[in-house]
Amino acid sequence: QVKLLQSGAALVKPGASVKMSCKASGYTFTDYWVSWVKQSHGKSLEWIGEIYPNSGATNFNEKFKGKATLTVDKSTSTAYMELSRLTSEDSAIYYCTRRRATPGDYWGQGVMVTVSS
Amino acid sequence: DIQMTQSPSFLSASVGDRVTINCKASQNINKYLNWYQQKLGEAPKRLIYNTNNLQTGIPSRFSGSGSGTDYTLTISSLQPEDFATYFCLQHNSFPWTFGGGTKLELK
Numbered sequence: 001q002v003k004l005l006q007s008g009a010a011l012v013k014p015g016a017s018v019k020m021s022c023k024a025s026g027y028t029f030t031d032y033w034v035s036w037v038k039q040s041h042g043k044s045l046e047w048i049g050e051i052y053p054n055s056g057a058t059n060f061n062e063k064f065k066g067k068a069t070l071t072v073d074k075s076t077s078t079a080y081m082e083l084s085r086l087t088s089e090d091s092a093i094y095y096c097t098r099r100r101a102t103p104g105d106y107w108g109q110g111v112m113v114t115v116s117s
Numbered sequence: 118d119i120q121m122t123q124s125p126s127f128l129s130a131s132v133g134d135r136v137t138i139n140c141k142a143s144q145n146i147n148k149y150l151n152w153y154q155q156k157l158g159e160a161p162k163r164l165i166y167n168t169n170n171l172q173t174g175i176p177s178r179f180s181g182s183g184s185g186t187d188y189t190l191t192i193s194s195l196q197p198e199d200f201a202t203y204f205c206l207q208h209n210s211f212p213w214t215f216g217g218g219t220k221l222e223l224k
Contacts, residue, residue, distance in 0.1 A: 035213075045161070045204060045215040061212035095160055102167055103208050104151060107160035 002026040004096050004108035011114045012086055019082040020111045022096030029077035030054040032098040036068065036081045039110075040092045050099070051079060086115045119143050119207050123216030129224040134195045138219045140205035142186040149209035152181055152190045155218075156201045164203075165190065195221075 007021040022034060035050040049060035051070040058070055067090075069082040083090055096108040120143040130136050140150065148168040153161035163172045165181035168188060178193040192199055200223050205216040 044217045045206075047206075047213040047215070059211055063212070097160075099208075102149075102151065103213065104153065104161065104163050104206065105166075105172065107162075110160055 002098075002106045004098065004106055006094075006096060006108035006111045009112040009114070011116065013117055014087055014115055016086055017082055017084045018086065018113055019080055020094060020113070022079045022081075022108050024077045024079070024098070027098075029072075030074060032100050033103075034070075034072070034079040035097050035099060035103060036070065037095045037097060038092045039095065048081070048094075053077075053079065083113070086113075088115050091115045118212055119146060119210060119214050121205055121207055121214050121216040123205055123219055125219060126217060128219055128221050130195055130221065131224045132195050132197055136192050136195060136221065138190045138203050138205075138221075140183075140188045140190075140207075140216045142188070142207055142209075145185050146207045146209035148184060149207060150181070150183065150188045151206045151208065152179075153204045153206065154199075154201045155204065161204060197223075 003025045005023045010018045012018045030053045033050045033052050036048040038046045048064045048068050051058045053072040071080045091114050093110045093112050095110045097104045098106055122141045124139050150168050152165040154164055155161045164175050164179050168183050169181045180191050182189050200221050203219045
């Protein structure tokens with residue numbers, strides 16, 4: 001069955017970077033875009049961007065350009081998102097999800113990122 | 118960016134009630150509208166895609182409708198497991214945007 005398994009929670013210092021992973025299984029990784037979504041505590045959801053593993057093509061929310069970097073490793077069916085220059089505003093849960101024609105049929109379990117000194 | 122205004126933000130209802138949740142887009146989104154359910158501590162789960170298509174495995178008491186800028190999620194007869202938060206998502210144009218959420222609580 002389809003699974004998106006995300007890496008564990010992270011506690012990082014302000015100004016640092018964090019890289020999280022999303023390992024796909026149960027489907028052909030290169031056939032689906034992988035999107036990333038932010039959920040701040042008690043708030044709604046924000047779409048960060050997406051990457052197409054087959055080509056590396058990306059689409060980004062302008063708000064997250066310069067903040068998020070998306071990459072993939074096709075050999076391990078894993079997508080990565082790195083967030084840089086972290087501030088308290090980046091503390092949130094981050095989800096990966098996939099899409100083919102329509103987004104978000106399967107989601108990872110989420111990664112909680114806490115930015116604190 | 119397309120703004121998605123979801124209403125109500127909170128909804129109190131009883132088991133067996135029929136409830137509706139609305140999303141209004143700031144411009145025409147051509148029925149590219151999905152609905153998600155999220156329970157505390159869990160990832161969102163897709164219920165409906167492209168306005169009115171029921172996700173596999175989702176009970177038929179959930180349905181969606183709408184066009185243009187106005188969309189509705191209906192739960193025909195609330196079950197205990199339906200008390201959760203619901204979000205809409207427009208995927209007509211980048212950046213995709215979510216509604217602010219509706220928290221459905223037991224009255």
